[in-house]
Amino acid sequence: MKNICFYFQVHQPLRLKRYRFFDIGQDHYYYDDFQTEDRLKTLVEQVYLPANRTIAEMIRSSNGKFRCAFSISGIALEQLEQHAPEVIDSFKELSKTGCIEFLAEPYAHSLSSIFDESEFIRQVNMHADKIDGLFGKRPTSFFNAELIYSDEIGELVSKMGYKTMMVDEAKHVLGWKSPNFVYTHSYIPKLKLLVRNHKLSDDLAFRFSNRSWSDFPLTAEKFIDWIVKTPDDEKVINLGMGYEVFGLIQQTYTGIFEFLKALPYHAMEHHVNFMLPSELSKKYEPAGALSVTYPMCWVGNDKDLTPWTGNDLQQEALTKLYAVGERVRLCSDKPLLHDWLMLQSSDHFRYMSHKDPYGTNYETAYDAFMNYMNVLADFLDRVDAQYPTTIDNEELNELLKTINQQEIEIETLENEIKKLKSKKDKLANGK
Amino acid sequence: MKALMFGWEFPPHILGGLGTASYGLTKGMAMQPDMEITFVIPRPHGDEDQSFLKILGACNVPVVWKENDWNHVNHRIGQMMHPDEYFRLRNGIKYDFNRIYTNDLGCIDFSGRYPDNLIEEISNYEAVASVLAHQLDFDIIHSHDWLTFPAGVFAKQISGKPLVIHVHATDFDRSRGQVNPIVYGIEKRGMDNADHIMTVSDLTRRIVIEKYHQDPRKVTTVHNAVDPLPDAGSFTKTPRNDKVVTFLGRITMQKGPEYFVEAAYRVLQKTRNVRFVMAGSGDMMNEMIDLVAKRNIADKFHFTGFLKGRQVHEMLAESDVYIMPSVSEPFGISPLEAMQVGTPSIISKQSGCAEILTHAIKTDYWDIDAMADAIYAIVKNPAMHKSLQELGRDEVNNIRWQDAGLKVRGIYESVM
Numbered sequence: 001m002k003n004i005c006f007y008f009q010v011h012q013p014l015r016l017k018r019y020r021f022f023d024i025g026q027d028h029y030y031y032d033d034f035q036t037e038d039r040l041k042t043l044v045e046q047v048y049l050p051a052n053r054t055i056a057e058m059i060r061s062s063n064g065k066f067r068c069a070f071s072i073s074g075i076a077l078e079q080l081e082q083h084a085p086e087v088i089d090s091f092k093e094l095s096k097t098g099c100i101e102f103l104a105e106p107y108a109h110s111l112s113s114i115f116d117e118s119e120f121i122r123q124v125n126m127h128a129d130k131i132d133g134l135f136g137k138r139p140t141s142f143f144n145a146e147l148i149y150s151d152e153i154g155e156l157v158s159k160m161g162y163k164t165m166m167v168d169e170a171k172h173v174l175g176w177k178s179p180n181f182v183y184t185h186s187y188i189p190k191l192k193l194l195v196r197n198h199k200l201s202d203d204l205a206f207r208f209s210n211r212s213w214s215d216f217p218l219t220a221e222k223f224i225d226w227i228v229k230t231p232d233d234e235k236v237i238n239l240g241m242g243y244e245v246f247g248l249i250q251q252t253y254t255g256i257f258e259f260l261k262a263l264p265y266h267a268m269e270h271h272v273n274f275m276l277p278s279e280l281s282k283k284y285e286p287a288g289a290l291s292v293t294y295p296m297c298w299v300g301n302d303k304d305l306t307p308w309t310g311n312d313l314q315q316e317a318l319t320k321l322y323a324v325g326e327r328v329r330l331c332s333d334k335p336l337l338h339d340w341l342m343l344q345s346s347d348h349f350r351y352m353s354h355k356d357p358y359g360t361n362y363e364t365a366y367d368a369f370m371n372y373m374n375v376l377a378d379f380l381d382r383v384d385a386q387y388p389t390t391i392d393n394e395e396l397n398e399l400l401k402t403i404n405q406q407e408i409e410i411e412t413l414e415n416e417i418k419k420l421k422s423k424k425d426k427l428a429n430g431k
Numbered sequence: 432m433k434a435l436m437f438g439w440e441f442p443p444h445i446l447g448g449l450g451t452a453s454y455g456l457t458k459g460m461a462m463q464p465d466m467e468i469t470f471v472i473p474r475p476h477g478d479e480d481q482s483f484l485k486i487l488g489a490c491n492v493p494v495v496w497k498e499n500d501w502n503h504v505n506h507r508i509g510q511m512m513h514p515d516e517y518f519r520l521r522n523g524i525k526y527d528f529n530r531i532y533t534n535d536l537g538c539i540d541f542s543g544r545y546p547d548n549l550i551e552e553i554s555n556y557e558a559v560a561s562v563l564a565h566q567l568d569f570d571i572i573h574s575h576d577w578l579t580f581p582a583g584v585f586a587k588q589i590s591g592k593p594l595v596i597h598v599h600a601t602d603f604d605r606s607r608g609q610v611n612p613i614v615y616g617i618e619k620r621g622m623d624n625a626d627h628i629m630t631v632s633d634l635t636r637r638i639v640i641e642k643y644h645q646d647p648r649k650v651t652t653v654h655n656a657v658d659p660l661p662d663a664g665s666f667t668k669t670p671r672n673d674k675v676v677t678f679l680g681r682i683t684m685q686k687g688p689e690y691f692v693e694a695a696y697r698v699l700q701k702t703r704n705v706r707f708v709m710a711g712s713g714d715m716m717n718e719m720i721d722l723v724a725k726r727n728i729a730d731k732f733h734f735t736g737f738l739k740g741r742q743v744h745e746m747l748a749e750s751d752v753y754i755m756p757s758v759s760e761p762f763g764i765s766p767l768e769a770m771q772v773g774t775p776s777i778i779s780k781q782s783g784c785a786e787i788l789t790h791a792i793k794t795d796y797w798d799i800d801a802m803a804d805a806i807y808a809i810v811k812n813p814a815m816h817k818s819l820q821e822l823g824r825d826e827v828n829n830i831r832w833q834d835a836g837l838k839v840r841g842i843y844e845s846v847m
Contacts, residue, residue, distance in 0.1 A: 020800055021807040022701055312821075316814030354789070354822070366792055369815060370808040377811075 002227050003236055003275045003283075004267065005194060006068035007143060007166060008243040010048070011076050011109045012040060013347040015361060019371055024378045030339065035361065037083050044084045047247035052090040054246070054257050059099045062264035067099045067274045070243070071143035074107030074127050075345060077134065088134060095135045101276040102131045104139035104162060110344035111308060113144055113153045114295060115322040122329070123341070124160060140164065141277040145346055147196065147240070147298035148305070151186045151291065158191040164281040165191060166240060168298040169198040173290060180234035181287035182280065192281035193290055196240040196298065200226070205241040209254035220262035228270045236280055240298070300356060307356050308349040313369040317349060320376060324383050326393050330400065331386045339379055348372050432843065433467045434460075435569035435586065437560065437579035441472050441479050441486065443740065446544065447681065448655075448764050449576055449599050452631070455658050455764075456597075456839065457484050459832025463840055469567065471582075473556065474543030477511050488512065489559040493521045493537035494528040507536060523566035528558045549578070550613060556582045564589035571843050573597060577614065580621025593626040593846040595839075597653075600631075601638050604759040605685055619643050626846040629653045629839065631762040632783025653839055654787050656832040657767035666748030666772045673704045674810045677750035677774075679743065679765055680757075682713030687756035687779065687796045692719060694756075696726045697803035698810075703731075705810055710735040710746050748772040751816065752809050756796045757782050766791060770827040775819035777805045787830065790823040 017032035058066040070091070080087045094100050106112050106123035107130070113120045124142075132138045141164035142157050149167040157165055169179040177183075179195035204223070207213045215222070227237055242249070250256040267274065275283070296303050308314060321343060328340045351360040351368035362368040387396055436457070440450030453470070460466050461483035468484040475488040491512040504514040521537070533539055539555045546552065560582035572594045574583030580596055587594040601618060602610040622628055622643050628650045630636040636652045639645050676698075678691045688709065695707040709719060709732070716734070723732045738746055747753060753769035753776045760782035767784065769776050770791065778785050779796035792809070794801040809815050 020804045021811075022697065022800075022803075024701075312814045312818040316812065364789075364793070366805075366808075366815065366819070369812075370792075370804060373808060373812055373815075374804070 001235065002230070002270075002272045003280060004227065004272060005236065005238045005275050005277055005280050007071065007103065007238070007240045007277060008068065009071050009143065009241070010243045011073040011145075011345075012036070012043065012079060013109070013345040014075060014079070014342045015039070016348070016371055016375055019374045019378075021374050021377075024374055025381060028335070028378060028382065030375045030378070031342070036079065040079050040083050043244065043248065044080075044087055046252070047244050048080075048084070048087045049090060050252070050257060051243060051246040051260075052087070052094060054260050055100075056090075056094060056097070058261060058264050059094070059097050061261070062268065062274075064097065064099055065268065065274060066264045067101075067276050067279075069101040069103050069141070069143075069277050071103040071105050072131075073105060073109040073145070073345075074123070074130055075109060075342065077130055092135060095137065099276075101141065101278060102135060102137060102139050103141050103143040103166070103277065104128055104131070105143050105145055108341040108344040109145045109346055110341075111145070111148070111305075111318065111346050111349070112322075112344060113148055113156070114305070114309075115318060116325045117156060118329070119322075119325050119344075120156065121160060124157075141281075142166065143240075146308075148295055149193075149292055149297075150295040151293060153295065154185040154191055154193070154292075155188060158185065158188050163190065163192060164277050165193055166196065166238070166277065167193050167290070167292075168196045168240075168296060168303060170296045170303040172303075173292050173296060177288070178231075178234055179238065180230060180236050182236055182284045183288055183290045184286040186289050186291040189286070189289070192286060194236065194238045194277055194280060195290075196238045198298075200237060201239045201241050204239065205245045205249060208250045208256060208259070218259070220259050220266045223259075224263070224266040224270055224272055227272055235284055299358075307353050307358075308346055311352070311354060311365075313352045313365060314349045317352065317369065317372055317376065320373075320380070324380060327383055327387050327396070330393075330396060331383065333382075333386060336379075336382055336386065339382075343372075343376065343379060432463075432465055432571070432840070433569040434469070434571050434573050434843070435563065435567060435592075436468060436470045436573040436575065437556070437582045437586075438470055438472050438575040439578045440543075441470065441475065443478060444476050444543070448762070451658070451764055452599060452655050452762070453575055454480075455656060455832040456835060458658070459656070459834075459836035460839060462833050462836060466840070469569065471559070471563065472543070473541030473552065475511060476543075487563070489556060490538055490541045490543075491517065491536075492559045492562055493517065493533075494524060494531065494539060494555075494558045494562055495533045495537040496521060496524055497533070497535065497537035499536060504536065508538075520562055520566050523562040523564075525565060526558075526561060531555055531558060553578050553581055553617065557585045560586045561589055571595065571847065573839075574621065574625075575599060577602075577618045577621060580617055580625075584621060584624045587624065594624065595627045595629060595842060595846060596621050596625040598622075598628060598630045598635055598639055598761075600761040601635060601642070603638050603642055604635075604761050607684060607758055625649075627651065627842050629842060631655050633786050634759075634781070634783050635761045651838075651842060653835050653842075654783070654830075655762045655764055656830045656835050657764055657771060657827060658832065659828070660744070660768075660771045663771055663773075666744050668749055668751075668773075673706045674751040675706050675708060675749060676752045676754060676806055676810070677708045677710060677746060678754050678756070679710040679738070679746060679769075680755065682709065682711050682716045682719055684715065685758055685760070686713075687758045688713075688715055688719050689722060690756040690796055690799055690802065691754055692722050692726065692728075692732075693799045694754075694802040694806060695732060696728055697799060698806050699728050699731055701807065702810070705806070706731050706733065708733045708735060708746070708750070710738050712737045744768065744772055747774050750774050752777060752806055754802065754806070755779060755782060756794075756802060758796050760784070767827050767830065770823040773820045773824055775809050775816055775823060777802060777809075788823075788826065790819055790826050792819070 015032045015035045107127040142162045143166045147168045179197045183193040185191040351357045438453045471487045473489045564586040574596045576599045602614045680686045747769045755778045762783035766776040776791040792805040
């Protein structure tokens with residue numbers, strides 16, 4: 001009995017507008033609303049609505065046997081709430097069927113898991129709160145942004161109470177092991193790891209409509225057949241991809257939606273089940289532990305962090321950004337806190353890559369760097385204005401604590417005074 | 432393979448990119464073992480590097496028969512041309528060129544520069560070409576830039592050997608669209624009669640095809656390269672408080688100097704510890720000095736005058752940023768020279784070198800805001816400077832004249 005675990009990433013960053021150095025200090029709004037909304041509309045019309053409808057139909061036609069999971073970033077949720085609430089409604093409908101699961105990720109789809117632990121924890125909680133608020137469910141499984149994973153990150157995630165985490169199939173980690181088993185964290189056995197089947201996922205995501213691919217055309221029957229033909233003891237096939245595969249990377253004319261609709265039927269014919277990540281990790285015993293000392297992800301051939309941190313430009317930007325993390329968390333200015341989240345999305349740094357800037361709207365990596373750094377300069381000025389960097393973080397913290405403490409004391413004393421006054425009044429009246 | 436090349440400049444006495452490109456290309460081609468090059472220029476000075484080719488001075492080629500004895504010839508031009516060769520060439524005078532004013536040896540006194548009677552000199556060059564075409568042995572004729580096209584065409588007509596022309600620039604670049612009809616005529620005639628046309632960039636290639644109505648199959652782009660600088664490490668940057676942003680080139684309309692001044696003005700409004708340098712001379716120099724004064728940035732703006740030889744590399748190395756805001760640049764070798772000594776470059780998208788460089792910032796020549804933004808970013812962000820410096824240097828070290836030379840050889844063989 002084979003099990004397919006489908007999971008989809010839904011994310012779009014807030015695009016920055018053209019921000020020149022003379023705007024620094026003058027203009028505190030960094031976003032290109034037109035571009036963001038435009039791109040979102042395309043995604044909504046070509047991907048989110050049609051794909052959600054298809055999945056709803058698949059759930060109906062299979063009587064609830066079809067299941068899948070979604071990881072929707074906080075930034076994407078905000079954009080959908082603002083520009084396309086019908087998509088949120090569509091997800092709510094899907095959620096009601098009980099056949100989909102929402103996965104947790106850092107709110108801003110950020111690299112905070114690598115650079116700023118406290119920020120990471122904060123963002124994960126923010127995200128879980130948001131998902132709970134919208135859909136009434138708190139996630140129990142984790143899909144870190146860009147499937148970034150390491151033993152350290154796994155430890156953090158487990159401490160926050162998550163039981164399952166998605167990781168990618170990286171040759172240097174798995175070696176000869178097959179991805180089609182459940183694994184555990186290197187030294188925390190209760191954290192289960194589900195390894196994405198890289199060949200099958202990419203076959204569907206990228207090669208589906210490629211006429212020169214040796215396996216073109218890929219039908220649902222053929223795909224299920226491949227799954228059935230995997231060795232008997234391999235029970236778990238994890239297929240993870242960006243949700244844009246359905247309608248944008250593979251456009252409607254390629255027949256991708258028809259492929260999806262036919263999947264449940266062929267799966268049932270061959271006793272192949274669909275499972276949610278949380279169900280899978282409970283059902284099967286792990287086949288071993290995976291040791292990942294250096295962070296890995298799902299991009300590129302090396303599957304390491306070079307697409308976001310590989311060159312000097314990216315290092316500089318990330319260092320400058322995360323240097324003020326602690327200070328920003330002490331602020332209470334809402335726009336500042338919101339900008340702090342938006343500026344952290346991993347995409348900004350991806351666009352600074354010379355080799356592989358997926359999804360960029362900039363002409364060159366230098367262009368991306370210059371624009372981002374100008375925006376960051378203005379942002380850092382604002383943080384400084386709130387809490388000048390001349391004061392040490394610790395000192396600041398202490399001062400704030402004292403102030404808060406004193407506020408509480410004052411409140412308590414005021415209450416006492418009230419009580420005593422009323423006693424006095426009572427006694428005076430009683431006389 | 433014997434190539435007869437007609438040029439106009441050769442280092443060290445150069446006036447612009449043509450000389451540098453001629454030197455680089457011939458040196459790159461000379462690496463091919465069976466390549467023999469004879470390079471004709473109007474007026475050599477005798478101190479040219481002839482280790483990899485033969486320089487022939489047009490001013491030493493007789494076009495009118497005059498009686499002279501061996502010793503007299505030796506005395507007059509012996510250090511640049513062997514008298515035996517003079518006499519041999521003299522036998523190649525088949526036409527009556529008495530209308531041209533010649534000296535006692537029957538040779539023409541070319542200026543070797545770009546004088547007011549340039550058209551006349553170009554026509555005289557043709558006469559020299561005819562003598563050479565009769566007496567020299569070669570497989571192919573290669574004409575560099577429009578000044579030598581008539582000479583190349585005449586040589587082809589006489590010898591029957593194929594002619595390839597090398598378009599280093601067109602009048603459209605030089606004049607921002609207001610072409611001189613006489614120059615256009617010379618350029619077009621050269622292109623029409625050539626067996627193949629080589630351009631230094633895709634930008635120039637498009638102009639040749641569209642404005643000169645040439646068949647695209649006859650036009651190939653051979654990008655220029657840069658001469659390797661073995662002592663690149665010897666050019667160091669003196670540590671300073673202020674950053675230095677440099678414009679190095681002819682101060683003329685084609686190079687967009689006014690955009691540089693305007694960008695400087697914008698940057699100086701936001702940050703004061705940057706200095707701007709305009710190195711070079713030209714017909715717009717005084718206008719630029721006036722503009723600088725008008726914008727009140729004269730305290731941070733410096734003019735150095737014409738720089739040559741090692742001074743150029745020194746100036747580039749001392750700079751933190753190099754800018755080339757050219758309105759229309761067929762190629763532009765100077766950004767590559769800057770990147771060789773580790774100076775990040777900002778180039779206009781309307782230049783040929785933008786086609787082959789990744790690690791340089793590209794802006795439209797008129798986009799002063801983008802240029803100022805780029806200057807500010809490089810000056811304020813050490814990571815940006817480092818990235819452009821290191822990756823730029825690696826990139827430029829891989830752009831070699833040998834590769835261009837091989838491409839040219841391929842074209843030679845295709846027309847023979």
